[in-house]
Amino acid sequence: MSLNEGRIGRAEAVTAAAMSMCVNGVFAVDNSYAYEGGSSAFVTVPLSALLSLLPVLLLIKSMERQGSRDLAAHFSRMTGGFFGAVSMLLFSAGLVYCAAKPLANFAQVMQKLVYDGAKYTAILAFIIPVTVFAAWKGFECIGRTARCFAWLLIGMFLVAVISSVKGYEIYRLCPFLSDGAGHMAAFTASDTLLFLPPLAALTIEGGALQGHSHIRKAACGAALASAAITFIAQLAVSLAYPAAILKDMAMPLYRIGFLRADTGYVMRLDKLFIMVWLSGAMISSSYCIYSAARLFSGVFGQRDVRPAVGAVSLVVCGLILMGLEGRNGNIRTVNDIISRYGAAVVYAPLLAVTLAAFIRRPDKKNREASA
Amino acid sequence: MKRIICFILVLLTVSAPLCGCLSPVSLDVYGYVISIGVDRGKDKRYYITFALQREMQESNTQTEGGADILACEGDCLDEARAELEGRVPYSLSFSRMNFFIFSEETARRGDMADFLSITFDAEKIRTSAVAVISKGKAYEFIGGLSANNDANITKLQTAVMLDMEKNGMVTLMSVSRLFEAVETGVFDYCAPMGRMDPEVITDMEQKKAQAEGKDPLEKVETGDTVGGLKSDMDGTALFSGWIMTGELTRDETAYLNMANGEFKNGTVSVPFDGSRDEGTVTVLLTMDKMKRSMISGARPSVVVNISLKAGVHKKPVGLGSDEMNEWIMTHIPGYIEERLAETFEKCREAGSDAMRFGTDAVKLMKSRREYEAFDKKEFINALDVRFKVEITNTDKLMSGEHV
Numbered sequence: 029m030s031l032n033e034g035r036i037g038r039a040e041a042v043t044a045a046a047m048s049m050c051v052n053g054v055f056a057v058d059n060s061y062a063y064e065g066g067s068s069a070f071v072t073v074p075l076s077a078l079l080s081l082l083p084v085l086l087l088i089k090s091m092e093r094q095g096s097r098d099l100a101a102h103f104s105r106m107t108g109g110f111f112g113a114v115s116m117l118l119f120s121a122g123l124v125y126c127a128a129k130p131l132a133n134f135a136q137v138m139q140k141l142v143y144d145g146a147k148y149t150a151i152l153a154f155i156i157p158v159t160v161f162a163a164w165k166g167f168e169c170i171g172r173t174a175r176c177f178a179w180l181l182i183g184m185f186l187v188a189v190i191s192s193v194k195g196y197e198i199y200r201l202c203p204f205l206s207d208g209a210g211h212m213a214a215f216t217a218s219d220t221l222l223f224l225p226p227l228a229a230l231t232i233e234g235g236a237l238q239g240h241s242h243i244r245k246a247a248c249g250a251a252l253a254s255a256a257i258t259f260i261a262q263l264a265v266s267l268a269y270p271a272a273i274l275k276d277m278a279m280p281l282y283r284i285g286f287l288r289a290d291t292g293y294v295m296r297l298d299k300l301f302i303m304v305w306l307s308g309a310m311i312s313s314s315y316c317i318y319s320a321a322r323l324f325s326g327v328f329g330q331r332d333v334r335p336a337v338g339a340v341s342l343v344v345c346g347l348i349l350m351g352l353e354g355r356n357g358n359i360r361t362v363n364d365i366i367s368r369y370g371a372a373v374v375y376a377p378l379l380a381v382t383l384a385a386f387i388r389r390p391d392k393k394n395r396e397a398s399a
Numbered sequence: 400m401k402r403i404i405c406f407i408l409v410l411l412t413v414s415a416p417l418c419g420c421l422s423p424v425s426l427d428v429y430g431y432v433i434s435i436g437v438d439r440g441k442d443k444r445y446y447i448t449f450a451l452q453r454e455m456q457e458s459n460t461q462t463e464g465g466a467d468i469l470a471c472e473g474d475c476l477d478e479a480r481a482e483l484e485g486r487v488p489y490s491l492s493f494s495r496m497n498f499f500i501f502s503e504e505t506a507r508r509g510d511m512a513d514f515l516s517i518t519f520d521a522e523k524i525r526t527s528a529v530a531v532i533s534k535g536k537a538y539e540f541i542g543g544l545s546a547n548n549d550a551n552i553t554k555l556q557t558a559v560m561l562d563m564e565k566n567g568m569v570t571l572m573s574v575s576r577l578f579e580a581v582e583t584g585v586f587d588y589c590a591p592m593g594r595m596d597p598e599v600i601t602d603m604e605q606k607k608a609q610a611e612g613k614d615p616l617e618k619v620e621t622g623d624t625v626g627g628l629k630s631d632m633d634g635t636a637l638f639s640g641w642i643m644t645g646e647l648t649r650d651e652t653a654y655l656n657m658a659n660g661e662f663k664n665g666t667v668s669v670p671f672d673g674s675r676d677e678g679t680v681t682v683l684l685t686m687d688k689m690k691r692s693m694i695s696g697a698r699p700s701v702v703v704n705i706s707l708k709a710g711v712h713k714k715p716v717g718l719g720s721d722e723m724n725e726w727i728m729t730h731i732p733g734y735i736e737e738r739l740a741e742t743f744e745k746c747r748e749a750g751s752d753a754m755r756f757g758t759d760a761v762k763l764m765k766s767r768r769e770y771e772a773f774d775k776k777e778f779i780n781a782l783d784v785r786f787k788v789e790i791t792n793t794d795k796l797m798s799g800e801h802v
Contacts, residue, residue: 066767140520144492158411165404172401173408199585199758206767269575272582278520286527287575307412 030332031325032166032318033236040171041230041237042249043178048126048226048312049077049254054261054281055309056129056222058367061215063275065207067200070262072212074255076219080227081251083378087231088244090385098234100326103377105391106384115377116327120320122225122374124340125366127316128347129222130309131155134302135352137279142299148352152345155310160341162314163321164334167236170318174311184304185257187297188284189264195287196267214368221371226312227251228378229319232326281305317341429492430467434544435476436500436537437514443472445505445514447479448538449491450545466545470538476517493524499574500537500593501530506636506643512581515574526575532636532643534594543595543630562632567656567665567684568649569632581640584775586755589655592634592646599629637751639776645749647742654735654742657705658754658786660689669734671715671726680723681713682731687791693759700783701756703739710793724792732788739786752779 053073062069087099096102099119103112135151143151162170205212227250230243237243265280268287274280282305285298321336330336351359436448448470469487473479480491501511511530519526533540563569569591580588600623605615619625635652637645647655656662663686668679687706694700709731714723746753757775764770 141523144523161411162408165408168401169404169408172405173412176405176409177412197758199761202761203764203766203770206765206770208767270579270583270585273575273579283526286525287573310412 030334031235031322032164032168032333033233033322034166034168034171035238036168036171036236038237038242038246038249040168040175041233041242041246042253044167044171044174044311044315045226045230045246045250046253046257047174047178047181047308048229048315049080049223049250050257050261051130051305051309051312052126052222052226053077053219053254053258055133055279055305056126057219057262058363059277059280060275061364061367062219063271064215065211065271066203066205067266067271067274068205068207068212069215069274070201070259070266071205072216073219073262074259075216077223077251077255077258079216080220080223081247083224083375083382084228084231084247084251085244086382087228087378088240088247090382091231091234092240093390094385094388095391096234096385098326099228099231100323101234102231102385103323103327103381106381106388107377111380112327115381116323118373118377119225119228120323120340122221122370123229123316123320123323124343124347125370126222126225127313127320127340127344128351131159131313131344132348132351133279134306134309135348137282138302138306139352140278141282142302148349152348155306156341156345156348159310159313159317160337162311163317163337163341166333167233167315167318167322170311170315171236174315177307177311180304181308182257184301185261188281188301189260191297192264192268192284192287195284196264198267200268200270201266218368218371221367221374223251223254224371224374224378226316226319228374229316232319232323313344317344428489430469430487430489431495432491432493433466433495434498434500434541435493435496436470436502436533436541437505437510438502438537439504439508439510440472443478444474445479445510446470446472446538447476448500448541449479449483450541451491452495466541468538468541468545476514476522493522496524496528499528499530500533500540502533502535502537503636503643505537506532506590506638509642511577512641515577519574526578527573529571530574530577530588530590531593531632532590534592534633539595540593540630543597543599544628563656563661564663567653567662570635570652570656570661577638580638584640584773585757585761586775587640587751587753588638589647589751589753590636590638590643591632592636593630594633595630596624597629599624599627601629602626635753637746637749637753639750644751645745647745647753650738651742651745654738655746655753657686657689657707657735658703658739658743660686662686666712667731667735668713669731678715679713680711680715680726682727683710683712684708685710685793691756691759693756693763695760695763698781698783699760699778700785701759703784703786704789705735705739705786706789706791707735708791708793727792728790731790735788736786739788740784743784743786747779747782750776750779754784756782756784 057069057073091102094102094105096105103115107115135148138151139146139148162173227247230237230247234243237246261281264284265274268284269277269280277283282298282302317337317340321333321340324336325333430451432449433452434450438446440446448468451467451469453467469483471479471482473482484490505511563571570589571591572588577588580586600619608615608617634649635647635655636643637647653662653665664683666681666683668681671678671680685708687708690704692702709727711723743754752775757778760778761770
């Protein structure tokens with residue numbers, strides 16, 4: 029059997045999930061929607077990260093009640109073979125989106141701002157194989173790699189934010205939270221699309237995490253860490269650029285050092301930053317690809333995760349290329365629809381399985397086996 | 400085994416940055432543009448000048464370096480670039496661009512809006528570049544910057560920018576702030592004003608004279624400027640939206656920087672007892688803090704509290720330290736307050752919120768509707784501004800008489 033789950037500690041699990049959530053919350057947010065009405069993303073984005081924790085905690089509780097070891101088993105047991113497969117596919121779509129979106133954004137920024145004349149395929153040729161290789165090696169490998177890179181990523185992130193402090197202005201946040209409660213609530217709910225799949229993916233790795241209690245603690249840690257980091261990132265970006273400019277800007281954190289006219293070459297570290305952050309995005313995508321593949325293998329009873337990793341990777345790669353090479357108008361429309369309503373697709377199977385687990389009588393055999 | 404796998408993974412992930420090797424490009428394939436000058440064209444809309452960093456041939460070659468200048472007419476940046484690239488054996492790269500230099504004529508006609516509507520990402524131009532307004536032709540200003548044939552013209556540009564910190568008489572705002580000012584309509588942009596003085600005797604001219612066995616200062620007369628660049632910064636261009644509407648002198652620029660809290664150090668010479676015949680007092684001012692208190696209402700008002708540290712650099716002959724201290728405390732604050740008020744009025748006359756009081760007004764707003772209804776011009780015309788300056792004499796404990 030090659031499910032490649034391995035055994036990892038809570039710190040690795042927190043790092044892998046938090047890294048994926050942070051990458052999505054910082055580099056994959058739909059700015060045209062987030063800054064449509066004002067600069068409230070520093071509140072709504074971290075709120076989305078925290079809000080994602082609630083359904084995940086309920087899901088873990090329901091798994092505990094039914095004695096399900098991991099999400100794949102939970103889907104199969106609670107919704108049956110066909111509906112289990114449908115639920116799995118819907119949730120996996122969320123994971124695939126979370127794997128593809130940040131890498132597509134990075135490839136776009138690198139093609140536009142870093143490499144003169146390089147094609148998207150050439151840039152992706154260096155990114156995708158490493159991402160797939162990590163996913164191929166499994167969860168333990170991803171968790172430990174994430175832990176190795178975590179401090180480097182946090183360090184580079186803080187250097188970028190702190191070195192641009194001189195360009196920050198409070199008035200750019202004003203009028204304070206004036207987007208309107210309706211817009212803020214709608215954005216917070218839809219933005220959970222970027223946080224819920226990687227956070228809920230911890231339940232897929234039940235075997236590697238050794239028990240529901242560990243999954244719960246890892247989920248809480250990841251949600252809190254990602255809320256803190258996305259808050260700092262979105263606040264820094266909102267202090268650096270007004271909402272009117274941010275809504276048309278791709279990856280504003282990369283451009284945070286473009287504000288100051290007096291920097292010279294010394295402070296032009298943006299190219300270094302993007303390479304380090306790209307490592308985080310690659311680990312994040314590996315985590316999402318592996319999780320989707322592991323869920324697929326679990327639901328369909330496959331004993332080897334690697335073919336599924338290959339298939340999911342191909343889908344992710346195809347989506348990235350479609351996003352980058354497709355006709356701009358069509359891609360924007362599809363992207364708008366996904367970023368506004370995609371969260372519902374991910375919520376539906378999770379809520380269905382959670383509800384089913386609370387309605388159905390607990391299976392004593394499973395609970396005992398699980399205990 | 401796991402360690403080996405992790406190690407291989409880390410190696411593979413770290414190798415991602417090597418994707419630059421995909422399309423390796425030799426440095427000499429590019430000509431790095433460091434300044435773009437924009438003048439009105441004869442047949443086409445613009446006359447565009449590119450100053451390129453000249454690469455050093457050998458590290459010990461003194462005469463190499465400096466800038467190559469390319470220029471032609473075009474209706475936009477890309478057109479001029481395409482035409483010039485056909486005449487040189489390299490491609491023009493804008494990734495090291497620092498200055499956009501617009502002639503005063505183009506700035507006053509509002510041509511900046513059209514010229515800067517380029518996609519900065521596509522051209523790989525950083526929005527941290529600065530727009531400079533040249534009093535004469537932009538190409539003359541660029542020529543003046545490279546007339547010295549200095550080894551590193553980018554370093555020269557940086558030195559010009561550092562003037563802001565040294566004497567407070569240069570204002571510096573990136574193009575991203577220009578876009579912000581125009582997009583939000585909350586404040587107005589102000590750009591450093593440059594000029595080219597053809598009479599300056601540059602270091603290069605002195606070296607040439609020396610090489611010919613002549614006295615390097617042979618042609619110098621009293622009043623001539625000797626050494627350095629022919630181009631320098633000389634005040635501030637005031638904008639209302641995209642259009643240049645006025646200008647400030649170097650001294651007024653220092654007060655503009657004070658009001659914006661961007662002043663660091665600078666000297667001010669104040670006539671002693673109202674007349675320069677009695678001598679002047681030269682004081683080095685260092686910004687301590689600046690705070691603005693805005694009160695909204697039918698007639699908005701703002702109080703600008705500026706706290707400065709003063710050190711005496713020159714005082715009238717025979718004046719004691721206690722008298723000097725008393726004179727500074729009674730005269731300097733009032734003098735600076737008057738200059739600040741004059742500078743503000745000059746900005747107001749130009750219809751420009753260069754002191755960025757609009758950003759303070761926005762802080763008091765509670766709703767989006769209020770923000771969208773904000774009329775900057777109306778606000779500036781109605782604004783009542785009071786400047787309060789406080790001075791701390793840092794020389795009080797270290798006067799010459801006690802040392």
